[in-house]
Amino acid sequence: MSDESIVQRETTGMQTVPDKHKREPSSTEEVLKQAAGKPSDRQTVGDITVANPKMVCRNVNVYYDDKHAIKDVSLDIGTNEVVAFIGPSGCGKSTFLRCLNRMNDTIDICRVTGELVLDGQNIYDPRLDVVQLRARVGMVFQKPNPFPKSIYDNVAYGPRIHGLTANKAELDEMVKGCLEKAGLWKEVHDRLDQPGTGLSGGQQQRLCIARAIAVSPEVILMDEPCSALDPIATAKIEELIDELRENYTIVIVTHSMQQAARVSQRTAYFHLGDLIEVGETEQIFTNPRHKLTEDYITGRFG
């Protein structure tokens, strides 16, 4: 084939471009335009919005004293979806997670600005009852931390203080239901009066999940829930997350990229306080658009 014909083909190829394969509105520039008010060099790649948001976060900044820990992060958390936050240590993913139920309030030097909205309600509204908020947005921590009480009382604690049940029979029913949902009932039903701290690590973590869902939250935040667990206990928690997704919105911070890939529908990558990229989990792990995301998930830690 002659050089001429090559040139010719190339030109025709460029002219016949149906837009079927054009990138959807998520083309970088457009998303950038959507996230208004952000400096251009700090634009999150990918679509930060979802069709059916449970929580809407806009231009969130977090400072620890003068340290700028979260830099102008905007992100939607979709209803009944599992969102994974990934990124190296110190990237701000846990800090951002803790903004979602105002856990950062407990840190004196911490200051949060921006908008965080749960079902249309600004959760940083000073009139808002933080205890009520944390009932709606529950949390599970890295290390299982059951109360030094019986298995039964661990789960019953929340419903009791929030007055969610009318009598003992109702409370019994609720405890059973939560332990079933957490996949723990079969293992503990005959020893509910024994201390929660006597369970194995994986069981303790599932007890904490049962405790979290006992107050009927809408969102569950999980901060590295499996980092202290063995692979079998981890698999059980991951299966549980998948089941819980039907009724709850879940945000999980994890250091295991494989875990993020396994459990989440959307993945957000944080780096030095910036939300670098967010997208469908399949896309993030097969074809990330930002070089920093690619470097991190492929194991190139610069």
Place this chain on the structure above:
Amino acid sequence: MGDERIMTVNTDGHTVKRYDEALARLRSQVMEMGGLVEDQIARALKALDDENVGAARDVVGRDHKINALEVKIDEECTQLLALRQPMAGDLRMIMVISKAVTDLERIGDEAQKIARMVVQIYNSTSSSPSYRLFREVFSMGKLATNMLQGALDALARQDVDKAMEVAQGDDDLDREFNSAMRHLSTYMMEDARVIGHAVNVIFMVKALERIGDHAKNIAEYTIYLIKGKDVRHTGPGEAGDEARGEDD
């Protein structure tokens, strides 16, 4: 064998150095396999041109090397998937290599087929065929060789434009194949004595046409490798243009 090709794609920079090394080894083996396959086609066509049955037999005998490389590379791909859980660009690279070696192995088989035909043609008791029967074999051979070379270069250098050019070039080869079939039918109708040779030639041009298809596949995998878009069965123009347009 052509110049040695080195895959320039950056698979370096992993914190785990042995991962870098394993990926580098994988890449160089694919390029080695590509070089072997190119060489087989060139030798088969030369054997036809030189009427050299011995050289054609050598080509047939060398195919096992290509098969062995396919098995080896595939095994290393599987091991990398199991041991490293590759993601993103690394994952696409391994998937693409694993698929490309299948196509390369098939191209090797087609080259072997051509060589077998050369043996049959010059080993037969009938008189040597008229050279005009082979005209399209050589022109198609050139096109197919160019496509394969282009596909391997594009893969080695991660060159989207080149990959697109190869994928589109397959139409030329198909046209040439159709015209070869028309000519060969005409010759056979004109003179039934050429049928024996003509059938062998048909097998050869068919093999070359298939080589073009496999080269096109490799080019399409390359576009996927670079851009993360699967352009198979869509016509490469669309994704390719996008690929060119948006370079992030």
